[in-house]
Structure formats: structure tokens, C-alpha cells
Amino acid sequence: MDKKNIDWANLGFGYVETDKRYVCEFKDGAWDEGGLVDNGMITMSECACVLQYAQTCFEGLKAYTTEDGKIVTFRPDMNALRLQDSARGLCMPELPVEKFLEAVDQVVAANAAYVPPYGSGASLYLRPFLYGKNAVIGVKPATEYEFRVFCTPVGPYFKGGVKPLTIRVSDVDRAAPHGTGHIKAGLNYAMSLKNIVDAHDAGYDENMYVDPQTRTKVEETGGANFIFVTKDGKLVTPKSGSILPSITRRSLMYVAEHYLGLEVEEREVYLDELKDMAEAGLCGTAAVISPVGKIVNHGEEICLPSGMEAMGPVTQKLYDTLTGIQMGRIEAPEGWVRVIVDNK
Numbered sequence: 001m002d003k004k005n006i007d008w009a010n011l012g013f014g015y016v017e018t019d020k021r022y023v024c025e026f027k028d029g030a031w032d033e034g035g036l037v038d039n040g041m042i043t044m045s046e047c048a049c050v051l052q053y054a055q056t057c058f059e060g061l062k063a064y065t066t067e068d069g070k071i072v073t074f075r076p077d078m079n080a081l082r083l084q085d086s087a088r089g090l091c092m093p094e095l096p097v098e099k100f101l102e103a104v105d106q107v108v109a110a111n112a113a114y115v116p117p118y119g120s121g122a123s124l125y126l127r128p129f130l131y132g133k134n135a136v137i138g139v140k141p142a143t144e145y146e147f148r149v150f151c152t153p154v155g156p157y158f159k160g161g162v163k164p165l166t167i168r169v170s171d172v173d174r175a176a177p178h179g180t181g182h183i184k185a186g187l188n189y190a191m192s193l194k195n196i197v198d199a200h201d202a203g204y205d206e207n208m209y210v211d212p213q214t215r216t217k218v219e220e221t222g223g224a225n226f227i228f229v230t231k232d233g234k235l236v237t238p239k240s241g242s243i244l245p246s247i248t249r250r251s252l253m254y255v256a257e258h259y260l261g262l263e264v265e266e267r268e269v270y271l272d273e274l275k276d277m278a279e280a281g282l283c284g285t286a287a288v289i290s291p292v293g294k295i296v297n298h299g300e301e302i303c304l305p306s307g308m309e310a311m312g313p314v315t316q317k318l319y320d321t322l323t324g325i326q327m328g329r330i331e332a333p334e335g336w337v338r339v340i341v342d343n344k
Contacts, residue, residue, distance in 0.1 A: 001343070004113045004153075008120040011155035013286065018151050020110035022103040025133075026093050026145040034103065036110055040150060049132030049142035054187040057086035058129035060285045061247075063108045063151070063340065065118040066328030071341035073126075074326050076104050078247045083128060086183040091141040092130060100128065101338070103149045108340045114153045115341075118327065125154045125285075157287035164293030164308045165205035165282070167221070169271065170195060174209035174219060174242070181219075181242030188244075192222030206282065208295060210271065211240060218269040221282055224290070225249040228269060229279035229314045231305075235262050236277075238269040248283045248322075254333065255321050262314070274302050279312030289319045 006016075017040055024034030049055045059079040066072055080100035087094045104126060108115070116122035128149040132142025172195045175181025180188055192207070199207050208226075211217040218226055218238045225246040228236045235256040237249055256262040274280075280292035293308035294301060306312030311319060324330035325337070 001112055003115075003117065006114075006116075006153060008116045008122050008153075008155075011116070011120075011122045011153060013154045013157050014152075016114075016152045016154075018111045018114045018153075020107060021148060021150040022107050024095070024099065024103065024147045026147070027143075031093070031095065031099065031147075034099065034147070036106055042146075042148075044133055045135040047135035047137055049134065049136040052136060053132075053139060054185075054190070055090055055092065055132035055142055056129060056186045057083065057090055057092070057131075057184050058127060058186060059083050059184060061104070061126050061128075062285060062326075063115055063124040063126060064326055065115055066337075067118055068328055069118070069343040070328065070339050071108060071112055071115050071343070072326075072328070073104060073108065073338045073340060075247055075251065075336050076101055076338055077335070078250075079104075079128065082184060082245065082247070083130065086185060087130060089180055089183040090185060092132065093145055095130065095147050103128065103147070105338075105340050107149045107151050111151050112341050114151065116153055121156045122153060124151050126151045157290075162287070162291060162311060164291040164304075164306070164310070166203070166294040166296065166308075167206040167208050167292055168199060168202070168204045169295065169297040170199075170207040170209050172207070172209075173212040174222065175212070177211075177213055177242065179242065181240075182244060184244060189222065196222050204296070211242070216270055216272075218271065218274070219243055223286075224282035224284040226269070227252060227281050227283055227289070227315075227318075228274075228277045229312060231276065231278045233262060233278075233314060235264045235314070235318075236269060237264075237266050239266045240268070246284055248285060248288060251336075252283055252289070252318050252322060255318060255325070258333075259321050259330075260314075260317055271297060277304060279306040279315050280304055281311070281315050288323060289315055291315055
């Protein structure tokens with residue numbers, strides 16, 4: 001199979017239109033068969049529920065070329081289940097897991113020429129999303145929905161190598177208690193846009209959101225979960241009902257315990273503990289792990305011992321092991337890697 005004529009080494013993290021995408025419609029209480037289409041444009045009513053009341057949720061995952069030439073995805077069943085959770089939270093119909101997996105398989109296979117080669121540092125990013133499509137003027141759920149999956153080849157999230165981030169403790173709340181923080185709803189990301197722009201303007205890379213009730217406990221950033229490494233080598237992740245359950249974070253917790261032999265804790269993490277941490281990072285699909293070098297809490301600078309030059313040693317081992325599993329260099333746990341194209 002011939003690859004597209006793309007400069008893979010200089011590919012950025014942006015949208016490149018590909019040949020095929022998947023569309024499936026929900027109408028009269030049932031999903032249709034669904035299938036691939038050529039056209040990437042969407043036509044809908046100006047009164048569509050998604051445009052009026054933000055009834056939409058999404059997922060993000062990647063397809064990779066492994067060391068032995070296969071094209072695979074990483075734990076797509078977890079994305080399917082999380083999309084179902086999001087749909088329930090927004091009063092939308094749940095897409096069956098098998099239909100989600102079928103859509104991902106079809107899109108990757110149909111766009112295999114856009115999957116970057118092994119060793120390029122690039123991957124094929126997939127964006128499944130679900131939205132209310134019919135006209136709704138009163139405040140109520142839609143009755144017709146569309147599920148789509150498109151893909152785009154992307155380069156490394158950090159061009160020129162990973163550098164530890166400087167983040168600030170935010171005065172803005174990301175999610176209300178008992179709200180929608182635990183689902184991947186578009187509205188959660190919309191409310192973080194002004195705050196992330198403000199953080200960048202102030203010289204910070206990201207915001208650290210804390211619990212809105214006591215403002216003493218770490219939650220997450222606008223688009224990633226936190227991980228911390230204690231000075232005695234324990235992996236700790238914040239626990240809260242408002243945190244989006246990151247698939248990358250859960251995978252890193254498993255890798256830490258079962259591959260690296262580390263003690264792992266998911267618990268409440270307090271701001272006053274941060275000064276005692278050895279390493280910190282943000283984890284998600286885009287970058288896997290983004291190391292954190294400095295946390296600024298209203299003038300108080302907390303400098304992690306791992307420094308501002310590179311990942312800390314434990315974070316680096318976590319990153320290398322998980323990416324090794326994704327790329328086929330390290331044997332994966334059962335069911336983690338789904339082979340879509342076997343070029344052998």
C-alpha cells in the first residue's frame with residue numbers, strides 16, 4: 001500500500017482532510033446501518049439542537065503503525081464505553097460498542113494511506129463525535145442524532161521534544177459538583193477556552209483546576225488528567241467525581257503496577273501536598289504524558305525536583321513503556337491493541 005505524499009517528519013498537530021469518514025444516523029428510535037462517505041461537510045438546520053443547546057460529546061484516539069508493520073488502535077473499546085457514559089449524561093442515545101468499533105475500523109482501513117509510518121513520531125488521530133441534529137427551539141433533547149468519525153494524520157504534540165510545563169492554580173472552576181465534569185461533553189471544553197487563553201497570555205502552559213467546594217484538592221486541567229510521583233516512588237492520581245476518566249491515565253496506572261512494580265494510589269490529592277512531590281505530569285491521548293516542572297499557586301512557586309529540562313525518571317519509564325506497548329515493541333495486556341490492518 002502506497003502512503004500519501006506527506007512530509008511525516010514535519011507534520012504538525014492539526015487537521016488534514018482525509019478521504020473517508022463514517023456517518024451513522026439515529027432516527028425514530030433506532031440507529032441506521034451507517035457507513036463510509038466522501039464528503040466532510042455537514043448540513044443541518046440552523047435550529048439544530050447541537051447549535052442551540054450544545055448537545056454534543058466526543059472522543060479522541062489514535063491509530064499507529066507498529067514495529068512489525070501492522071496498523072492498530074489502542075483500547076478503542078474504552079472510548080466506546082466512555083462515549084456511552086457521555087451520551088447518558090446528555091440524554092442522548094447510546095451507540096452500541098460494536099458499532100463504534102466497526103466505525104473506527106472502517107475509517108482507519110479506508111484511510112490507511114494516511115497512517116504515518118513507524119518511527120516517524122506521527123500517528124492517525126481519530127475523532128468520533130455524537131450530536132443532536134434536528135431542530136429544537138424549546139429546551140429539551142433532540143430526537144434525531146448523528147454519529148460521525150473522521151481522522152487526520154498528526155505529528156508529535158510537542159515539536160522539538162518534550163519540555164516540562166509551567167502551570168498555574170486556576171481561580172476559575174472547570175466543573176460544578178454533581179455536574180458534567182466526568183463526561184467528555186463539548187460544553188466542558190468551551191468553558192475552559194477563555195481561561196486557557198488567559199493562562200497563555202500570562203505566561204503559563206496550562207491551568208490546574210481544583211475542587212470548587214473547598215478549593216484545596218487537585219482535579220485536572222482543561223483537557224488532561226494529572227499524575228504525580230511521590231519522593232518514595234509511588235504513582236498517585238487525583239480521585240474526584242468531576243474528573244474525566246482518562247483512558248491514558250488508567251492505562252498508565254496499570255503499567256506502573258504490573259510492568260514497573262510501582263505502588264499506585266488513586267485518592268484525593270491536596271494542594272499542600274504538591275511541594276512534597278518528586279514528579280508531575282499531564283496525561284492524555286495527544287501527548288501521552290506532558291511533564292510538569294513548575295506549579296504556581298497565587299505567587300507561590302512549587303518547583304518539582306525533576307526540573308524544567310526533561311521528564312523525571314519515573315515519568316520517563318511510564319512514557320516509554322506505554323508507547324512501547326502502543327507501537328508493538330512491548331507485549332500488550334490482553335485486549336489493549338486492536339489490529340485493523342496486518343501488512344504481513
